[in-house]
Amino acid sequence: MVSDQDVLAALQSVPGPDGKTPLPGSGALSGLSIKDGKVYLSIAIDPRQSAALEPMRAAAEAAVKKLAGVANALVSLTSEKQAPPKPSPPKPSPPKPASPKPASPRGIAIPGISNIIAVASGKGGVGKSTTCVNLALGLASLGWRVGVLDADIYGPSIPRLLGLKGKPESEGRSIRPLIAYGVKAMSIGFLVDEEEAMIWRGPMVVSAIQQLLRDVLWGELDCLVVDMPPGTGDAQLSLAQNVPLAGAVIVSTPQDLALVDARRGIAMFRKVAVPVLGIVENMSYFICPHCGGRSAIFAHGGARLEAEKYGVPFLGEVPLDIGIREHSDSGRPVAAVDPDGEGAKIYRAIAAKVKATLEKGRVRAAPKITIE
Numbered sequence: 001m002v003s004d005q006d007v008l009a010a011l012q013s014v015p016g017p018d019g020k021t022p023l024p025g026s027g028a029l030s031g032l033s034i035k036d037g038k039v040y041l042s043i044a045i046d047p048r049q050s051a052a053l054e055p056m057r058a059a060a061e062a063a064v065k066k067l068a069g070v071a072n073a074l075v076s077l078t079s080e081k082q083a084p085p086k087p088s089p090p091k092p093s094p095p096k097p098a099s100p101k102p103a104s105p106r107g108i109a110i111p112g113i114s115n116i117i118a119v120a121s122g123k124g125g126v127g128k129s130t131t132c133v134n135l136a137l138g139l140a141s142l143g144w145r146v147g148v149l150d151a152d153i154y155g156p157s158i159p160r161l162l163g164l165k166g167k168p169e170s171e172g173r174s175i176r177p178l179i180a181y182g183v184k185a186m187s188i189g190f191l192v193d194e195e196e197a198m199i200w201r202g203p204m205v206v207s208a209i210q211q212l213l214r215d216v217l218w219g220e221l222d223c224l225v226v227d228m229p230p231g232t233g234d235a236q237l238s239l240a241q242n243v244p245l246a247g248a249v250i251v252s253t254p255q256d257l258a259l260v261d262a263r264r265g266i267a268m269f270r271k272v273a274v275p276v277l278g279i280v281e282n283m284s285y286f287i288c289p290h291c292g293g294r295s296a297i298f299a300h301g302g303a304r305l306e307a308e309k310y311g312v313p314f315l316g317e318v319p320l321d322i323g324i325r326e327h328s329d330s331g332r333p334v335a336a337v338d339p340d341g342e343g344a345k346i347y348r349a350i351a352a353k354v355k356a357t358l359e360k361g362r363v364r365a366a367p368k369i370t371i372e
């Protein structure tokens, strides 16, 4: 059995961020966990140095992998040390321009993936994963090549929502994603034990997700949609800060209490300069399965008002609809299996808004360089 001490001893041969002091004494190690011979290690760095320090990361990973008893090692660079204090709900402020800023230099861009976006919620049970899957399928129906990455350590549900059975296969050092309804999918649930991951601190979650970004054979994607863990704690903040996100979609239900949490989500992404692409109001109104009548069970429209107040786009209202629930929970999401239905149309309209914003942002963010 490999121990923390074995790992630290192996890392003595790897110089830390200053290029001299061995990693264990450099003060940069920010997390270490070992489970079934798998070693997860994170190194906190200045995010501006992420490209320059990639060889250090690779050297650390190689050194740990050489140890007897290590089945796999994953080392990631995080910028936890620069983490801002826990966000507090923002005060209402005059609307700001909502379009995203050019992607900030957080993390290392993933070759082949044009946009990585997060689907987040201030709390669990508001329909974040359902929205994530249907948004991804909506983007695919608009012609984009799409992947879904399930980062919800507290309840990875994307494989179930996409009706995926079986485990991904590895190809050398890489993992092949599963494919459902034309989108590629991978879940943190395949990589780690759910109970183990629940208690991880932020840097460990970031390590695992960075491995899934780096080692999964995503191929060329126009968009990778990440289903975030619900909430605004340490794990969520670390992900928001360390994954190279082009933007975030916040899902909320219309009740006041849910909106308070959604506000925290907006504040969290703003603090780490991730553009909020907009808010989706889920379970916005109820469609009666018998008469088709529409009723506002919760005070409908709260998220739209909230979006206006905070100057972020409002992306759309999704009804509380038994069809959406049944399709979702049986792995047959409406956006894929009932493309002409009301639900699919709503998700497609939301996807179209997200796509348009990302296309605008990208044009400004990354002028194309052609080498002749």
Ligand code: ADP
Pocket (backbone or CB within 6 Å): 121, 123, 124, 125, 126, 127, 128, 129, 130, 131, 157, 230, 282, 283, 318, 319, 320, 321, 322, 324, 325, 326, 328, 329
């Ligand atoms: P979260 O990811 O926020 O925990 P889920 O997407 O897992 O939430 O949704 C929680 C439950 O609510 C699931 O059973 C799902 O099918 C159901 N659900 C989500 N959105 C809707 C909706 N618009 N109408 C009906 N049921 C919904």
